[in-house]
Amino acid sequence: MSAFIELNKISKHYDDNVVLENLSTKVMEGEFVTLVGASGCGKSTFLKLLLGTERASSGELLMAGCPIAQEPSPERGIVFQKYSVFPHLNVRENVALGLEFERSPRLGRLFGSARKQALEQAEEWLEAVGLDQSLNQYPHELSGGMQQRLALAQALIKKPKVLLLDEPFGALDPGIRKDMHELVLGLWKKYQLTVFMVTHDLHEGFHLGSRLWVFDKVRHDPHAANRYGSTITFDLPLRSQDGSLDSEDLAAINNQISATAAM
Amino acid sequence: MQRLINHKPSRVLKTALGLIPFLLILLVYQIGSDLRKAENEQDKLLPSFAEIADGIDRMAFQPSRRTGEYLFWRDTQSSVMRLAKGISIAAFIGLLFGIAAGSIPIVAAPLKPLITAISLIPPLAILPVLFIVFGLGELSKVMLIVIGVSPFLIRDILQRTQELPREQLVKAQTLGGNSWQIILRVILPQILPRLIDAVRLSLGAAWLFLIAAEAIASTDGLGYRIFLVRRYMSMDIILPYVAWITFLAFTTDWCLLKLSRIVFPWYHADR
Incomplete structure (x- = not known):
């Protein structure tokens, strides 16, 4: 089986500030990659490269053998930590919007039976994320966890090949976060998604991922902190999905991250 | 003893306290009017309430x-x-220029400096130009309001459009929306309540321009009447007209707020 996402010596810098350097790896279809690292290590920048809102300064990023589109597209769904849902649309309309864009090129709005059909389709996805009780509510009436469920349904209705999650549960309470973990794992298995998830929570990374990447700098210039960028320093396959942690690995990575963060 | 900064008045007290300044002004006026009338019965500067009612x-x-x-x-x-x-x-x-410039960088590039420059022209300074170009009829008065208010509205809407979270626009793109669809379904509906806010803020300026235009060249209108009866020192007409204009301005503002709350409940949810 050939690689689905391929990174070929990717670097990213803003002027003199090198963020990422020399990333090369392959990801198969259906992997769940979690990206961890200290703040400012470039994990979010990497997600933006995948999303298409940033371009790599050098190197290639391939999806299914072709260079990845330099603009966000329906192939790559995204859930941000905040602002992923549209406040002026109710729950069903938020999810149906993706269908309306596709089916009504001029107005981006469906009417009559076409609209009804789109809303019904939206309801199916809302059921999949457990939001079928709040179809006509507006996002501001939903809790943080429910808003993220909505954002997931919104992304999934476009049947994306890759699902990108940018610290999606960072602002949620621990209890709700646990429910969301189960939901995401369930959706990942059910729809055989390829997922990239940025998180600052190492436990979350271990628990959810089938593969864990740690972003960190390998070289440091004490006089110019931005001279060298981060790269993937650990690439761990995580076989078990029962949530058990390999405590030695965890401790080693934890130490490494806190060491970088302290600098 | 509770600190003063923590002491919140009850609803009744708050309403009463809010009314007191107005009553005080009326009282002071009444006293002033009486004093002047005692000295000169023909005094026109502070007409009595009876004279105002008559006016x-x-x-x-x-x-x-x-x-x-x-x-x-x-x-x-x-x-x-x-x-x-x-x-x-x-x-x-x-709305048109604000959204276009706020959401499309290539439109903003030529438009933004121009709008900034135009908004710095004092509208009253070009009022003669409007009278020359559009004549002394209705059009020039309406145009003064348009020219006076739209640069502010364009700049405000442009700003509000750019303040929409970037994440939403990226999300809309991942849902397959093209530029036009995103403007129509994501940007425009979220800007409309903000337009109402901007219009509310610009109402004061609009009245100013209207009264200025009416004062200079008109044959009717609230501003025209005030400036006309000024010649006869008719304070018994000027004062109720001013109060009426204030009331109209207040009512418009209140109605726009109500309208916004009814039509865009999601906008007022967390405010």
Whole structure:
């Protein structure tokens, strides 16, 4: 089986500030990659490269053998930590919007039976994320966890090949976060998604991922902190999905991250 | 003893406290009027409340001896029509250019410096130009409001459009929306309540421009009447007209807020 996402010596810098350097790896279809690292290590920048809102300064990023589109597209769904849902649309309309864009090129709005059909389709996805009780509510009436469920349904209705999650549960309470973990794992298995998830929570990374990447700098210039960028320093396959942690690995990575963060 | 900064008045007390300054002003006026009247019965500067009531009656409820019209209502109608036309056109221009420049960088590049420059022209300074170009009719008065208010509206809407979270626009793109669809379904509906906010803020300026235009060249209108009767020192008409304009401005503002709350409940949810 050939690689689905391929990174070929990717670097990213803003002027003199090198963020990422020399990333090369392959990801198969259906992997769940979690990206961890200290703040400012470039994990979010990497997600933006995948999303298409940033371009790599050098190197290639391939999806299914072709260079990845330099603009966000329906192939790559995204859930941000905040602002992923549209406040002026109710729950069903938020999810149906993706269908309306596709089916009504001029107005981006469906009417009559076409609209009804789109809303019904939206309801199916809302059921999949457990939001079928709040179809006509507006996002501001939903809790943080429910808003993220909505954002997931919104992304999934476009049947994306890759699902990108940018610290999606960072602002949620621990209890709700646990429910969301189960939901995401369930959706990942059910729809055989390829997922990239940025998180600052190492436990979350271990628990959810089938593969864990740690972003960190390998070289440091004490006089110019931005001279060298981060790269993937650990690439761990995580076989078990029962949530058990390999405590030695965890401790080693934890130490490494806190060491970088302290600098 | 509770600290003063923590002491919140009850609802009743708050309303009462809010009314007191107004009552005080009326009281001070009454005393001032009485004092002047005691000295000179013909004093016109601070007419008594009875004289003001008489003035209102003459303007609003008696037909004019010259034209047979009820001048107060005729003035109100003319002024409100001009204001409504001016504000509507300005709001439309503000929405159109504001959203276009706010969401499309290639439109913003030529438009932004121009709008900034235009917004710095004092509108009253070009009022003569408007009179020359558009004549002394309705058009020049409406145009003064449009020219006075739309640069502010464009700049405000542009700003609000750019303040929409970037994440939403990226999300809309991942849902397959093209630029036009995103403007229509994501940006425009979220900007409309913000347009109402901007219009509310610009109402004061709009009234200023309207009254200025009416004072200089007009044959009716609230501003025209105030400046006309000034020649006879008719404070008994000027004062109720000013109060009426204030009331109209307050009502418009209140209605726009109510409208916004009813039509865009999601916008007012966390405010």
